[in-house]
Amino acid sequence: MLPADGGGPLIDAGLDSAVITLPRHGLFLLQTTDFFYPLIDDPYIMGGIACANVLSDLYAMGVSQIDSVLMIIAPSSKFSDKERDVILPLLAKGFENCAKRAGTRVTGGHTGINPWCIIGGVATSVCTQDEFVMPNEAKPGDVLVLTKPLGTQVAVVCHSWLNDDNRWPKLEPVITIDAMQGAYNQAVDFMSRLNKTGAELMLQYQAHGATDVTGFGILGHAQNLAKYQKNEVSFVIDTLPVIAGIAAIGTVMTGSLNIRTGRVPETSGGLFICLDETRAHEFIREFSAKEGYEPWIIGTVCQGQRTAQIKSDATILEIA
Structure with a gap:
């Protein structure tokens, strides 16, 4: 946890999302990134789970309006051409549709090749101070x-x-x-x-x-x-x-x-x-x-x- 100093970070990356004070208009940038390997066989559902997992770090800050989502996706280098052509669109579609359910959209991202298939992304929201919950206010009796x-x-x-x-x-x-x-x-x-x-x-x-x-x-x-x-x-x-x-x-x-x-x-x-x-x-x-x-x-x-x-x-x- 770092103190706000007008332009520096308010919360560093030790918690779910970075919270950075912006040097204008009294706004804060909340941002997180996450990715992981598929857990289940259905690539469409897996894409949705991956997106829900990325967004969850902002939700943990009480942020419910998410401004932008980037998608990170990489097929395994062991996939055949057919496997890649079937699996990647389904992963991406599941991720995108989950973002839509959240009331936001995928605005970009990055693709590549990896020994293991990966799916994840970056979620960002710009907030005023009354639009998120600081994570460090717990009190005895809570x-x-x-x-x-x-x-x-x-x-x-x-x-x-x-x-x-x-x-x-x-x-x-x-x-x-x-x-x-x-x-x-x-x-x-x-x-x-x-x-x-x-x-x-x-x-x-x-x-x-x-x-x-x-x-x-x-x-x-x-x-x-x-x-x-x-x-x-x-x-x-x-x-x-x-x-x-x-x-x-x-x-x-x-x-x-x-x-x-x-x-x-x-x-x-x-x-x-x-x-x-x-x-x-x-x-x-x-x-x-x-x-x-x-x-x-x-x-x-x-x-x-x-x-x-x-x-x-x-x-x-x-x-x-």
Whole structure:
């Protein structure tokens, strides 16, 4: 976190989006970039997930109006001509249509060749100070709200093992094929959802800070957000909402597939938001009315040393 000095940055790249004070008109430039490798087989849906993931970093700042999106796309150097000609237009179309759903458009970007296929982009918004939420205002007594369940990457990875005679038998004691397919479908649905409603309500209900839960897992992102707080606070997570069936996988597959560690990566995950408790309940009611499901209060903000932890007896909520 860096102080505003009239023309210098207000927030550096340590959080979700850079926030830079512009030297004119009292405006701020909010900008983020992200890209990653495809997770699922459908290139059109994958393009949409990639765009939702890029936009999420601005949504985590309470920004709901995005001015411009650039697309970064690269086919694998191992693609045949036919594979390239089929896959790239679908990736691009999925990305572009997601941008349209967000109320913005793709204005440019870059293409190239890469050993692995990649899809991502850059999102930009120019805002006045009352059009975004500073991420460093958490106070003791706030509650922590999460807007999407955990378990997206575990669901995607383990779904790919259904036809793997070496890996799938390890999961059979804890999850059925039908439950695995259901978890995968739910993961794809949540990854495809925009965090725009959460961003709008963050601003409306005066959130004290937020981040989106992606590649560092819920604990990694909570710790990063905590260390930037102005007040001496810590985040205590006591509840983990998880896509149904996914938490059990951690009992037979440790490490990167064990949700309880808080380190399992997510893709296009939900917003992790610090809110006054009364406003949090209002946020949840309005979010539910707009999105069709309720987000969850998953913990509290207390006096502390700018750390985050998951309680050892944290409750697992199975989200079906």
